[in-house]
Amino acid sequence: MDLNFTEEQKAFRKEVASFIERELPKDISDEDDGDEAWQFSLTFAKKLAERGWLCIGWPTEYGGGGRSLIDQAIFGEEVYYHRAAFHSVVHAGIYFVGPGLMHFGTEEQKRRILPLIAKGEIRVGQAFSEPEVGSDLSSLKTRAVRDGDYYVVNGQKTYQSWARRNDMTVVAARTDLEANKYRGISLMLCDLHSPGVTVRPLNTIDGLSHLDEIFFDNVRIPRQNLIGAENDGWNNLATILTFERSTSGLRVAGARRRDFDDFVQFCRDARRGGKALCENPFVRHKLVEMATELEVLSLLAWRVFWLSSQKIVPSTQASALNLGAKEWQRRFVERAMEILGVYGQLEPGSKGAPMNGRIEHLFMRSFGLSAAATPEIMKNLMAVRGLGLPRG
Amino acid sequence: MNLGLSEEHEMLKKSARDLLSQKCPASLVGRLEESEQGYSSELWSEMASLGWLGLGIPEKYGGSGGNILDMVVLAEETGYAALPSPNLSSVATCGQMLLSCVSEQDKARLLPGIASGKTIFSLALIEPDTGWDLSAMATKASLQGGYYIITGTKMFVPYGHVADFFLCIAQVKGKSAGRLGLFLVDAKSPGIKITQLKAMGGYRLCEVIFSRVKAPAQNLLCDLGRDKTPLVKALQPGMVVQSAEMVGGAQKSLEVTLEYAKQRIQFGRPIGAFQAVQYKCTDMAKDLEGCRIITWAAAWKLSEGLPCAKDVAMAKFYANTACRRIAWEGHQVHAAAAFLKEHVLQMYTRRAMAAESNLGDSEFLEDLIAAEMKLTGKAG
Numbered sequence: 083m084d085l086n087f088t089e090e091q092k093a094f095r096k097e098v099a100s101f102i103e104r105e106l107p108k109d110i111s112d113e114d115d116g117d118e119a120w121q122f123s124l125t126f127a128k129k130l131a132e133r134g135w136l137c138i139g140w141p142t143e144y145g146g147g148g149r150s151l152i153d154q155a156i157f158g159e160e161v162y163y164h165r166a167a168f169h170s171v172v173h174a175g176i177y178f179v180g181p182g183l184m185h186f187g188t189e190e191q192k193r194r195i196l197p198l199i200a201k202g203e204i205r206v207g208q209a210f211s212e213p214e215v216g217s218d219l220s221s222l223k224t225r226a227v228r229d230g231d232y233y234v235v236n237g238q239k240t241y242q243s244w245a246r247r248n249d250m251t252v253v254a255a256r257t258d259l260e261a262n263k264y265r266g267i268s269l270m271l272c273d274l275h276s277p278g279v280t281v282r283p284l285n286t287i288d289g290l291s292h293l294d295e296i297f298f299d300n301v302r303i304p305r306q307n308l309i310g311a312e313n314d315g316w317n318n319l320a321t322i323l324t325f326e327r328s329t330s331g332l333r334v335a336g337a338r339r340r341d342f343d344d345f346v347q348f349c350r351d352a353r354r355g356g357k358a359l360c361e362n363p364f365v366r367h368k369l370v371e372m373a374t375e376l377e378v379l380s381l382l383a384w385r386v387f388w389l390s391s392q393k394i395v396p397s398t399q400a401s402a403l404n405l406g407a408k409e410w411q412r413r414f415v416e417r418a419m420e421i422l423g424v425y426g427q428l429e430p431g432s433k434g435a436p437m438n439g440r441i442e443h444l445f446m447r448s449f450g451l452s453a454a455a456t457p458e459i460m461k462n463l464m465a466v467r468g469l470g471l472p473r474g
Numbered sequence: 475m476n477l478g479l480s481e482e483h484e485m486l487k488k489s490a491r492d493l494l495s496q497k498c499p500a501s502l503v504g505r506l507e508e509s510e511q512g513y514s515s516e517l518w519s520e521m522a523s524l525g526w527l528g529l530g531i532p533e534k535y536g537g538s539g540g541n542i543l544d545m546v547v548l549a550e551e552t553g554y555a556a557l558p559s560p561n562l563s564s565v566a567t568c569g570q571m572l573l574s575c576v577s578e579q580d581k582a583r584l585l586p587g588i589a590s591g592k593t594i595f596s597l598a599l600i601e602p603d604t605g606w607d608l609s610a611m612a613t614k615a616s617l618q619g620g621y622y623i624i625t626g627t628k629m630f631v632p633y634g635h636v637a638d639f640f641l642c643i644a645q646v647k648g649k650s651a652g653r654l655g656l657f658l659v660d661a662k663s664p665g666i667k668i669t670q671l672k673a674m675g676g677y678r679l680c681e682v683i684f685s686r687v688k689a690p691a692q693n694l695l696c697d698l699g700r701d702k703t704p705l706v707k708a709l710q711p712g713m714v715v716q717s718a719e720m721v722g723g724a725q726k727s728l729e730v731t732l733e734y735a736k737q738r739i740q741f742g743r744p745i746g747a748f749q750a751v752q753y754k755c756t757d758m759a760k761d762l763e764g765c766r767i768i769t770w771a772a773a774w775k776l777s778e779g780l781p782c783a784k785d786v787a788m789a790k791f792y793a794n795t796a797c798r799r800i801a802w803e804g805h806q807v808h809a810a811a812a813f814l815k816e817h818v819l820q821m822y823t824r825r826a827m828a829a830e831s832n833l834g835d836s837e838f839l840e841d842l843i844a845a846e847m848k849l850t851g852k853a854g
């Protein structure tokens with residue numbers, strides 16, 4: 083057991099942090115979904131890529147930095163901690179769609195697509211959920227029919243993270259209607275600029291527009307974009323989702339830690355009835371609980387990174403982390419709202435809003451916790467796969 | 475013993491449900507939230523003409539002579555419809571404050587306007603850094619030549635932008651220094667600056683700055699003393715009515731969720747067939763039942779004039795935590811569907827969260843309950 087980072091790892095962390103602090107303008111917020119912020123984040127991702135950092139844990143032949151997963155996690159943690167301009171837009175490419183391609187894409191696909199992601203040239207997403215299909219993905223209805231060298235795709239996907247900012251997405255579509263529902267699904271990479279693709283924004287309650295619907299109307303996808311074998315997409319889809327879930331640690335150790343640190347600082351600075359807020363026993367109790375739980379989660383997160391870097395699939399630990407992260411986020415916003423009391427309800431931009439409404443925003447955002455899987459589905463998976471309990 | 479509603483209550487409930495489901499659909503609520511005024515004058519007049527605004531006001535002051543329990547029955551329905559209006563603040567909070575603590579003459583002068591909906595009152599209580607710590611209040615009123623000069627900043631003043639009068643709570647300087655007073659302030663007085671806040675709850679809240687605002691000496695309607703007890707007592711009807719609105723909202727959240735659980739199919743069956751989902755729904759129903767009965771009990775005691783400081787605080791405290799749980803469970807069952815603005819559930823969730831700190835946040839209420847429980851050790 084050794085909880086220390088190596089000297090190189092420490093130096094790397096420092097280098098990333100000071101680069102971001104230097105390059106990130108103070109007035110760019112990760113909660114800004116406007117075009118200007120978007121343009122900035124494109125440039126910024128490229129700058130990170132130029133230094134070989136964006137996909138530092140990927141093999142060099144695919145445009146990565148050839149370093150360890152630990153370095154990738156250090157990088158991710160710092161980027162999230164510093165709220166560096168929409169890291170969540172590139173998250174899918176770096177942490178789960180890219181790795182998915184690496185596992186079951188063709189060599190041609192890897193050489194064609196992965197370097198574009200690693201250079202910050204394109205952003206990718208995953209188009210799985212449909213209006214009638216969320217947890218039960220194997221029932222998906224989007225159709226793909228072979229037509230010579232193409233698949234012709236029709237259907238609708240929903241709750242698509244950043245679809246309008248993405249260039250490509252991995253579509254899960256049904257290619258065999260006769261087969262058992264797990265056997266007729268294929269994954270394919272769709273260029274979102276193709277004719278027949280329509281992206282329509284959804285309005286989410288956190289006041290940020292980051293979810294879209296995608297409509298596919300006779301969209302032609304070249305067969306060379308088929309990922310894995312035809313009709314054999316189900317297991318690959320599940321693997322991509324597993325990758326997604328095991329990166330929740332980055333958000334915990336980075337983004338959540340930052341939210342918490344800022345909130346603690348706020349409680350030191352703010353005064354209520356002539357005393358610092360943090361001196362109130364009601365407040366201290368909550369802060370201490372949150373800090374302890376966050377410490378546990380951060381350690382779990384690093385355990386999952388470490389296991390992955392040792393090529394061990396962290397199944398139970400990743401589920402525990404994912405569930406714990408969702409629960410913590412929820413408890414954090416609830417307790418923070420209790421601490422802010424009557425002021426907590428003020429939205430970003432309102433006069434008198436504490437932390438300019440950050441907690442209110444995070445509170446509303448916490449209702450989007452079904453991203454990647456609902457807690458119940460995570461628990462089902464964990465019970466059956468992780469704990470060996472009989473299937474319900 | 476009778477732990478149910480009377481026939482008249484059931485009738486009131488039904489007529490309110492019928493009217494509001496017709497005249498206050500979710501689409502209207504959404505539009506009103508975005509509108510300049512924040513509520514519908516038309517509906518407000520209709521509520522007045524139905525006698526809803528005068529429910530808890532004696533007939534001699536222009537009301538219909540009902541009590542808090544009647545107001546609670548109605549509030550469950552306005553909460554169920556998520557009706558945005560100054561009802562809670564002007565009628566329940568200010569109206570009942572006036573009724574409980576001002577002179578006969580002032581009641582006769584002020585209450586008829588409230589009952590008819592023609593005058594809108596708003597309570598100016600919370601300050602920028604007091605929270606619910608009422609002892610930290612900094613707004614001051616000093617007597618100079620027959621006028622009180624009031625200076626201070628008040629936040630979360632409900633519908634302050636349309637109020638005719640503020641009931642401003644301020645420290646009385648001079649003769650009776652250190653005491654809190656209830657001041658009637660004409661909203662058009664020089665020196666008042668009103669700014670709308672952006673708050674999650676869908677009700678309009680304002681910051682009101684009083685800079686040397688003059689109010690005639692007789693506008694000190696009530697001396698609330700040095701201790702917060704009289705003020706808290708005056709707020710009790712408002713607290714109970716707020717709890718009842720929360721109960722109504724939670725009822726709607728439960729219904730919307732049950733409907734979705736029956737109709738949303740995953741894995742070949744309605745999600746409501748999964749025990750994980752059933753347990754969420756049952757938890758919601760359990761919390762709701764508790765919330766409703768403790769609110770009714772507090773309202774009944776208040777109506778009967780029985781001691782009820784603990785009951786009222788407990789009702790609001792339980793509503794605070796239970797309604798937040800209900801909102802959260804409802805969202806869990808809906809998963810991504812209720813993360814969208816167009817979904818009706820989120821409107822109720824925002825309301826519930828804002829209601830949690832209105833007329834007593836949990837920390838404040840916990841203190842009240844602890845005091846009622848005499849949770850203080852022996853001195854020495």
Ligand SMILES: Cc1cc2nc3c(=O)[nH]c(=O)nc-3n(C[C@H](O)[C@H](O)[C@H](O)COP(=O)(O)OP(=O)(O)OC[C@H]3O[C@@H](n4cnc5c(N)ncnc54)[C@H](O)[C@@H]3O)c2cc1C
Pocket residue numbers: 207208209210211212215216217218240241242243293449450451452453454455456457458459462738740741745748749750751806807808809810811813
């Ligand atoms: C912020 C955000 C980002 C997202 N990004 C993407 C994206 O980029 N790409 C994408 O494809 N999708 C995305 N999603 C969708 C996400 O994957 C789905 O929300 C998730 O899979 C759940 O599906 P659902 O919302 O349709 O809920 P449903 O599956 O309809 O679930 C409803 C309720 O039923 C419960 N339930 C269902 N089945 C069972 C069961 N067997 N046992 C017990 N309980 C059950 C659920 O737990 C939940 O409580 C995103 C969602 C959010 C909120």
